[in-house]
Amino acid sequence: MTTRSIDINGARLLRRLDAFAALGATRAGGVNRQALSIEDRQARALLAELAIERGFRVYQDPVANLFIRRDGTHDDLPPFMIGSHLDSQPTGGRFDGALGTLAAFEVLETLQDHAVVTDGPVEVVAWTNEEGSRFVPGVMGSMAFSLSHMPDVWKDIRDAQGTKLQDAIAETLAALPAAELRALGMPVAGYLELHIEQAPTLEREGVPIGIVTGVQGTRWLEIRVTGQAAHAGTTPLDHRRDPVVAATSALNALYASIMPDDPEARFTVGRLSVEPDSINAIPGLLRLTIDLRHPDAKRLSEIEALIIALFQSSSHANGCTLDTRRTFDVAPTIFAENIIRESERAARRLGLPFRHMISGAFHDALYISRIAPTAMIFVPCRDGLSHNEDEYVEPEHSISGARMLFETVCGLLGQPAFGLPLV
Amino acid sequence: MTTRSIDINGARLLRRLDAFAALGATRAGGVNRQALSIEDRQARALLAELAIERGFRVYQDPVANLFIRRDGTHDDLPPFMIGSHLDSQPTGGRFDGALGTLAAFEVLETLQDHAVVTDGPVEVVAWTNEEGSRFVPGVMGSMAFSLSHMPDVWKDIRDAQGTKLQDAIAETLAALPAAELRALGMPVAGYLELHIEQAPTLEREGVPIGIVTGVQGTRWLEIRVTGQAAHAGTTPLDHRRDPVVAATSALNALYASIMPDDPEARFTVGRLSVEPDSINAIPGLLRLTIDLRHPDAKRLSEIEALIIALFQSSSHANGCTLDTRRTFDVAPTIFAENIIRESERAARRLGLPFRHMISGAFHDALYISRIAPTAMIFVPCRDGLSHNEDEYVEPEHSISGARMLFETVCGLLGQPAFGLPLV
Numbered sequence: 145m146t147t148r149s150i151d152i153n154g155a156r157l158l159r160r161l162d163a164f165a166a167l168g169a170t171r172a173g174g175v176n177r178q179a180l181s182i183e184d185r186q187a188r189a190l191l192a193e194l195a196i197e198r199g200f201r202v203y204q205d206p207v208a209n210l211f212i213r214r215d216g217t218h219d220d221l222p223p224f225m226i227g228s229h230l231d232s233q234p235t236g237g238r239f240d241g242a243l244g245t246l247a248a249f250e251v252l253e254t255l256q257d258h259a260v261v262t263d264g265p266v267e268v269v270a271w272t273n274e275e276g277s278r279f280v281p282g283v284m285g286s287m288a289f290s291l292s293h294m295p296d297v298w299k300d301i302r303d304a305q306g307t308k309l310q311d312a313i314a315e316t317l318a319a320l321p322a323a324e325l326r327a328l329g330m331p332v333a334g335y336l337e338l339h340i341e342q343a344p345t346l347e348r349e350g351v352p353i354g355i356v357t358g359v360q361g362t363r364w365l366e367i368r369v370t371g372q373a374a375h376a377g378t379t380p381l382d383h384r385r386d387p388v389v390a391a392t393s394a395l396n397a398l399y400a401s402i403m404p405d406d407p408e409a410r411f412t413v414g415r416l417s418v419e420p421d422s423i424n425a426i427p428g429l430l431r432l433t434i435d436l437r438h439p440d441a442k443r444l445s446e447i448e449a450l451i452i453a454l455f456q457s458s459s460h461a462n463g464c465t466l467d468t469r470r471t472f473d474v475a476p477t478i479f480a481e482n483i484i485r486e487s488e489r490a491a492r493r494l495g496l497p498f499r500h501m502i503s504g505a506f507h508d509a510l511y512i513s514r515i516a517p518t519a520m521i522f523v524p525c526r527d528g529l530s531h532n533e534d535e536y537v538e539p540e541h542s543i544s545g546a547r548m549l550f551e552t553v554c555g556l557l558g559q560p561a562f563g564l565p566l567v
Numbered sequence: 568m569t570t571r572s573i574d575i576n577g578a579r580l581l582r583r584l585d586a587f588a589a590l591g592a593t594r595a596g597g598v599n600r601q602a603l604s605i606e607d608r609q610a611r612a613l614l615a616e617l618a619i620e621r622g623f624r625v626y627q628d629p630v631a632n633l634f635i636r637r638d639g640t641h642d643d644l645p646p647f648m649i650g651s652h653l654d655s656q657p658t659g660g661r662f663d664g665a666l667g668t669l670a671a672f673e674v675l676e677t678l679q680d681h682a683v684v685t686d687g688p689v690e691v692v693a694w695t696n697e698e699g700s701r702f703v704p705g706v707m708g709s710m711a712f713s714l715s716h717m718p719d720v721w722k723d724i725r726d727a728q729g730t731k732l733q734d735a736i737a738e739t740l741a742a743l744p745a746a747e748l749r750a751l752g753m754p755v756a757g758y759l760e761l762h763i764e765q766a767p768t769l770e771r772e773g774v775p776i777g778i779v780t781g782v783q784g785t786r787w788l789e790i791r792v793t794g795q796a797a798h799a800g801t802t803p804l805d806h807r808r809d810p811v812v813a814a815t816s817a818l819n820a821l822y823a824s825i826m827p828d829d830p831e832a833r834f835t836v837g838r839l840s841v842e843p844d845s846i847n848a849i850p851g852l853l854r855l856t857i858d859l860r861h862p863d864a865k866r867l868s869e870i871e872a873l874i875i876a877l878f879q880s881s882s883h884a885n886g887c888t889l890d891t892r893r894t895f896d897v898a899p900t901i902f903a904e905n906i907i908r909e910s911e912r913a914a915r916r917l918g919l920p921f922r923h924m925i926s927g928a929f930h931d932a933l934y935i936s937r938i939a940p941t942a943m944i945f946v947p948c949r950d951g952l953s954h955n956e957d958e959y960v961e962p963e964h965s966i967s968g969a970r971m972l973f974e975t976v977c978g979l980l981g982q983p984a985f986g987l988p989l990v
Binding site: 341342343344345360362364373374375376377378379380381383386388389392393395396399403404407410412413414415416417418421422423424425426427430433435437503504505506528529530531532 | 766803806840848926951955
């Protein structure tokens with residue numbers, strides 16, 4: 145770091161993180177700032193206010209993505225975008241989304257502090273409803289941006305209180321009159337997102353920077369095993385058609401093979417219920433969901449086939465019938481080679497150890513990668529814990545992440561962030 | 568059957584079954600006549616009306632058990648009781664409870680038809696809330712009767728709509744002013760209950776009569792396996808503390824051993840749920856219930872110990888903690904030898920093949936056996952199906968059951984139901 149002529153303002157970044165953590169703060173030290181809520185609007189308003197103070201322009205689009213623009217000398221060029229999201233889980237942490245958004249804003253302020261002139265514009269973006277906890281699905285803002293329209297079926301989306309998504313968006317847009325409305329979707333020069341890892345690899349290996357080369361593919365399955373409800377006390381074994389027995393047998397075999405045999409696979413049963421759910425009745429129906437992830441599309445299909453085959457044979461063996469439905473399917477994403485290479489150079493210049501990694505979670509970068517060169521940078525979070533009020537990032541890691549963002553953006557834009565111009 | 572001088576009126580019994588099946592009839596051909604509901608009151612009123620027509624006396628007690636009394640020559644003797652219950656499951660069948668109650672009433676009418684004089688009184692009883700589906704717990708009326716009081720904690724019992732048990736009892740009592748109120752609990756000479764088997768053994772073996780020698784013991788366990796909720800996509804195998812993995816492993820071993828190794832055991836997981844129950848989250852908590860039954864108290868304890876040991880080891884192996892709680896414990900019940908012997912003689916006199924059996928389900932007889940000599944008679948139901956709108960009993964089996972009840976009662980009371988006085 146000895147040769148650097150321009151550095152981000154780490155203390156300012158940490159202050160900003162504290163200021164935003166106060167919006168929707170929970171007693172347990174976390175954040176409840178669900179998408180398009182009052183608290184989310186407060187965070188958007190604060191970011192817009194800070195932006196206007198610094199002379200940046202502020203835009204919203206019809207899905208309420210929020211953009212802070214710093215013009216370049218060629219303002220007709222597509223912007224390079226950096227950012228993340230400001231919404232949180234109901235019992236979320238202070239860093240998930242906020243770190244990437246505020247570090248991006250710190251990059252913009254640092255450019256401004258030092259009057260760095262860029263060719264094209266640089267924009268900070270806070271994508272709407274990344275979490276998907278209030279309105280389903282998540283990564284909503286980046287998805288709509290990448291499609292240049294909102295899917296028709298979103299007209300019917302409501303939260304648990306019955307509030308329509310469309311109304312919540314309209315109110316959120318109206319709450320920020322200082323922001324100019326612009327069309328949904330536009331050409332983007334590139335996108336780089338800083339995020340906490342939400343997994344324990346970096347912390348465990350003592351590496352401060354993860355350069356993310358892609359996002360693993362995900363499939364969601366809904367599985368229904370139908371047997372026959374019957375009296376727990378009177379029904380002998382050979383008259384039982386118990387879906388719990390069938391599911392238990394299949395799951396036991398799957399848990400023993402999928403992840404132990406393939407360290408890149410992730411296999412999770414997240415939802416599980418039975419009917420009639422009565423203590424003295426053999427259930428007639430069992431439902432469960434499977435979240436399956438893998439960086440390799442071929443392996444995803446192989447494992448999915450194994451899951452269905454094992455459930456079929458165990459259902460058959462127990463006199464049950466099986467229904468499976470694939471409800472979600474996102475192919476593995478590979479990030480842009482040029483941004484990955486520039487991130488590696490940035491880390492070397494900054495003297496920050498790094499490793500390559502695949503993102504296990506979805507991020508807005510997943511959808512933006514479909515329309516522009518995209519990559520991500522991860523920093524460690526304590527115990528890999530996220531979506532939890534105890535989520536925590538060491539200040540030095542937040543600052544290193546923001547430095548990586550600044551340094552990579554400068555490298556990509558060919559700006560003299562360092563004493564010597566970059567080649 | 569050639570020597571019998573008195574027979575029950577089978578056609579009348581079948582008409583009564585139809586008449587009562589109409590009270591709370593469901594579209595699918597079943598019955599919804601939950602305890603202390605309007606429909607239950609209609610059934611009680613109809614039975615009381617029929618009783619009064621025949622000159623019997625009608626009583627209720629403070630838990631709304633309904634008694635139809637036919638006096639003997641020594642009216643100070645404790646009554647011999649026969650009966651069952653009139654309440655049903657929400658989607659119940661036409662025979663569960665109703666058959667035993669109406670066959671008992673048929674016995675009383677037959678005694679009356681033929682002016683049979685008995686020494687002591689004979690009473691038909693319809694116990695309140697056997698099913699326990701609207702108000703928990705079930706076998707409520709017979710339990711309170713056997714204790715001669717209602718447990719204090721019942722003051723707080725409400726149904727799902729918030730109706731207090733006490734209010735529902737009071738309204739039910741008030742709806743039948745023709746019935747005299749008497750104290751809860753009294754000396755009983757003996758109790759015999761006819762019921763459908765609710766299991767497939769008799770039908771499968773082609774045997775029309777089961778003479779029930781006892782009720783298997785039951786233990787209910789609540790099991791909580793606590794792990795750590797975490798992100799399904801990002802958490803590697805060695806960081807998972809997944810309670811579904813722990814429970815699946817234990818259950819798979821238990822399903823493979825308990826019932827296959829011991830044909831008398833019944834092992835059922837009836838309730839099963841996880842938290843947070845989100846498709847992309849590893850659950851942090853799994854809850855399940857176990858219903859364990861066995862005719863042998865020692866085996867019950869051995870199997871319970873095996874269950875807890877396997878859950879402990881699988882929880883430990885998966886970084887989870889275990890809580891288990893025994894929420895219900897009813898020791899195996901052995902019915903009265905003298906009533907069982909008399910039932911065997913009755914079956915032989917009637918030329919009805921029979922087998923001995925243990926009841927897998929609870930019945931009111933379980934509690935009454937604690938205060939008086941008690942036994943039960945089972946008849947087959949189609950496919951062993953019960954607690955189901957498709958529950959069905961062949962007319963000949965209903966009639967055979969009522970004959971067994973009449974014949975056994977007459978035998979026990981030493982009455983000349985046959986051409987020759989019984990010894």
